[in-house]
Amino acid sequence: GAVVSQHPSRVICKSGTSVKIECRSLDFQATTMFWYRQFPKKSLMLMATSNEGSKATYEQGVEKDKFLINHASLTLSTLTVTSAHPEDSSFYICSAGGAFFGQGTRLTVV
Amino acid sequence: AQSVTQPDIHITVSEGASLELRCNYSYGATPYLFWYVQSPGQGLQLLLKYFSGDTLVQGIKGFEAEFKRSQSSFNLRKPSVHWSDAAEYFCALQGAAGNKLTFGGGTRVLVKP
Numbered sequence: 001g002a003v004v005s006q007h008p009s010r011v012i013c014k015s016g017t018s019v020k021i022e023c024r025s026l027d028f029q030a031t032t033m034f035w036y037r038q039f040p041k042k043s044l045m046l047m048a049t050s051n052e053g054s055k056a057t058y059e060q061g062v063e064k065d066k067f068l069i070n071h072a073s074l075t076l077s078t079l080t081v082t083s084a085h086p087e088d089s090s091f092y093i094c095s096a097g098g099a100f101f102g103q104g105t106r107l108t109v110v
Numbered sequence: 111a112q113s114v115t116q117p118d119i120h121i122t123v124s125e126g127a128s129l130e131l132r133c134n135y136s137y138g139a140t141p142y143l144f145w146y147v148q149s150p151g152q153g154l155q156l157l158l159k160y161f162s163g164d165t166l167v168q169g170i171k172g173f174e175a176e177f178k179r180s181q182s183s184f185n186l187r188k189p190s191v192h193w194s195d196a197a198e199y200f201c202a203l204q205g206a207a208g209n210k211l212t213f214g215g216g217t218r219v220l221v222k223p
Binding site: 006032034041042043044045046049062093097098099100101102103104106 | 142144146152153156202207208209210211212213215216220
């Protein structure tokens with residue numbers, strides 16, 4: 001299957017700062033990538049669809065100004081959590097090709 | 111609208127015993143179906159997938175799943191579990207290749223020695 005690399009795997013940041021998470025498809029070109037969020041002991045919820053060269057499509061209830069998504073190339077999508085707060089602490093995971101997932105990023109906001 | 115239901119939140123099974131995890135879906139056509147496993151703090155590992163053809167799908171780690179259109183189900187099975195199979199298992203549905211996945215709520219599997 002395809003290889004998706006996500007970085008960093010863990011990050012701790014202070015409240016009010018911004019954090020960028022990268023998602024790379026290593027062996028294929030992905031015009032579409034997806035960003036999910038997983039709360040502790042919960043399932044994965046789709047946050048947004050990242051479209052190469054155009055604006056991301058956000059799911060209902062997801063603040064687009066807080067979770068900035070950029071998909072500037074066919075192999076890279078980034079998620080930036082802006083002005084992070086403790087309630088943004090979560091496990092964020094990306095996918096490419098629909099079914100192939102990165103390793104996930106554990107974000108802790110202190 | 112599409113949805114996936116995993117009726118069992120927790121399952122406890124003895125090591126060496128068989129395991130079956132249930133998954134039911136709702137979708138207007140035949141979807142693509144997946145099973146993933148997630149260990150604590152880790153990402154998702156794809157166990158197997160069904161796109162079309164043979165309704166009994168073999169996956170990694172000795173797992174298999176059977177697609178039953180009449181029951182809208184895609185249950186995961188393993189004949190003999192190992193302690194390392196303790197994890198969270200997610201069933202997921204995809205409407206078309208490359209589309210987003212819709213996940214079930216997950217089933218946590220505990221393995222007793």
